[in-house]
Amino acid sequence: MLAEQATALVNMEQLEKVYPNGTIAVRGVDLEAGAGEFICFVGPSGCGKSTIFKMIAGLEQPTGGQLEIFGNSPHEARKQNEIAFVFQEHTLLPWSTVEANVMLPLALRKVPKPERREAAHRALRLVGLSDYVKALPRELSGGMKMRVSIARALVSRPKLLLMDEPFGALDEITRQTLQQELLNIWRQEEGMTVLFITHNVFEAVYLSTRVVVMTPRPGKVSAVVDIPVPFPRDDTFRTSPEFGHYVGLVSQALKH
Structure with missing residues (x-):
């Protein structure tokens, strides 16, 4: 990639x-x-x-x-x-469940309910929120709300x-x-x-x-x-000399 x-x-x-x-x-x-x-x-x-x-x-x-x-x-x-867009704020509908928030783009396109529910559950599995389908946004942490926003963006397979x-x-x-x-x-x-x-x-x-x-x-x-470091990457990359090298390159480019 x-x-x-x-x-x-x-x-x-x-x-x-x-x-x-x-x-x-x-x-x-x-x-x-x-x-x-x-x-x-x-x-x-x-x-x-x-x-x-x-x-x-x-x-x-x-x-x-x-x-x-x-x-x-x-x-x-x-x-x-x-195309899907994830903003800095989660922009979730506070009165709707996690499932309903994720299904929203498909509901607006009038996708049949069984299809949009299946797509929403798939997206929620990707972000690790399968156990929070019926939760409301107020019951979630900030990180979980952002996961829901990402799932809503992914539901259409952009x-x-x-x-x-x-x-x-x-x-x-x-x-x-x-x-x-x-x-x-x-x-x-x-x-x-x-x-x-x-x-x-x-x-x-x-x-x-x-x-x-x-x-x-x-x-x-x-x-x-270019960051020509292969994926997957993990925390060992964050502490490697290679990581520091590329951080330095980007930082220097920002200064200039």
């Missing part, structure tokens, strides 16, 4: 986003993401990382350049239910998973546990591409096949750091 083995899936050429008030959020972004990659985006706050993700998801429209997902526009890719700082509000132990679980899910869902925003260089190096480093606003790609 390393970059050199991947086929093109997301293509950005001179991508630009200028807001009506004149703010240039993103300018001149050139980047390709391959099928089966796990790419982390790092950079200072306000550098346009979330804006790029919203454009990929079809929630924002580019004002310049080209953006293709699976060879189509983001709008077309979204209509085909091939080819592209966008994650905008999903672990940012979690404690370090929970964060590392979910990092490992996310990698396990990604490896099970063969061919799924993950694009992941983080401000944590250690997290980026641990998760990624590549790390994309962005400049301050107007955001553009200043460096792409």
Whole structure:
């Protein structure tokens, strides 16, 4: 699942986003993401990382350049239910059970109830929450709520998973546990591409096949750091000289 083995899936050429008030959020972004990659985006706050993700998801429209997902526009890719988005906040419906929250995307598409229940239970097994099907969000910890959000994103079997700082509000132990679980899910869902925003260089190096480093606003790609360490990865990688080497490369790229 390393970059050199991947086929093109997301293509950005001179991508630009200028807001009506004149703010240039993103300018001149050139980047390709391959099928089966796990790419982390790092950079200072306000550098346009979330804006790029919203454009990929079809929630924002580019004002310049080209953006293709699976060879189509983001709008077309979204209509085909091939993109899922996990935000920093869990955004669960507080009055609905875990099962109902995970089934929601399929319910909106009017998928028959037996099919969406089966898909929801499969997604909940992937995130380790099979025993909490009937629980309400208020009965869950922060880490468990994020697991439910990930399950809801996975329920449609997306080819592209966008994650905008999903672990940012979690404690370090929970964060590392979910990092490992996310990698396990990604490896099970063969061919799924993950694009992941983080401000944590250690997290980026641990998760990624590549790390994309962005400049301050107007955001553009200043460096792409390959992390050619095979999967599966575990805690021994976090304490290895190799890990420190790549953390140093990404940190230096951020400084420059």
